[in-house]
Amino acid sequence: MLRSLISELAPDSSVSLFLPAGVLFPLAGQELRVARGNVTLTSEGSGAVLDAGGGSRVIYVLSGAQLLMRRVHMSNGRTSADGGGIRLSGSATIALIDLNISSCTANERAGALYVGSG
Numbered sequence: 463m464l465r466s467l468i469s470e471l472a473p474d475s476s477v478s479l480f481l482p483a484g485v486l487f488p489l490a491g492q493e494l495r496v497a498r499g500n501v502t503l504t505s506e507g508s509g510a511v512l513d514a515g516g517g518s519r520v521i522y523v524l525s526g527a528q529l530l531m532r533r534v535h536m537s538n539g540r541t542s543a544d545g546g547g548i549r550l551s552g553s554a555t556i557a558l559i560d561l562n563i564s565s566c567t568a569n570e571r572a573g574a575l576y577v578g579s580g
Contacts, residue, residue, distance in 0.1 A: 465492070471499040473526075478502040481510035481534055491517030493539075496554075500528040509533035509561065516540045520566065525552025532559040539566035545576030552579065 464479065464487060471477055476499060481487065483506050494512065512534060514520045520539040523529050539546040546566035550556060563574040 465489075465494060468494055468496055468501055471497075471501065473498045476500040476502070478504070481505045483507035483509055483533075486511045486513055489514045489518060489520065491515065493518040494521045496521065496523045496527045496529050498524070498527050500530075502530045502532075503534045504531070505533040507533075509535050511535045511537055513537050514539040514566075519543075519546050519549055519568075520563075521548045523548065523550045523554040523556060525554055528555045530557040530559070531561055533561055535562045535564070536566065537562075537564045539563075539573075540568075542569045544568055544570045544578060545572050545574075547574040548576070550575075550577045 512520050516538050519541040520536040536547045546568040547563040567573045
């Protein structure tokens with residue numbers, strides 16, 4: 463459900479999602495892709511965890527999209543390209559508040575966060 467709410471977002475639209483503290487959200491080998499609009503993911507207390515399980519990067523934010531994350535941790539992202547935790551391309555923007563990126567790797571550049579031009 464998390465993936466579909468983000469992927470089906472129309473351009474110039476916004477969605478705010480609250481993820482319960484202490485809950486692990488497995489990504490089952492597929493990155494969360496923020497392709498358009500403005501996405502806010504928040505949690506409270508110890509936070510929630512997006513876990514890529516070593517099967518993909520955690521989040522890819524494409525050019526023109528916006529992402530704000532507060533207390534939503536990322537773990538076990540892995541990619542053969544750039545940015546095992548988060549990859550940003552073009553004019554994508556993010557705000558990361560009070561979170562951890564752990565055990566994320568990339569074969570090229572930036573295990574945690576990669577900011578690319580395209």
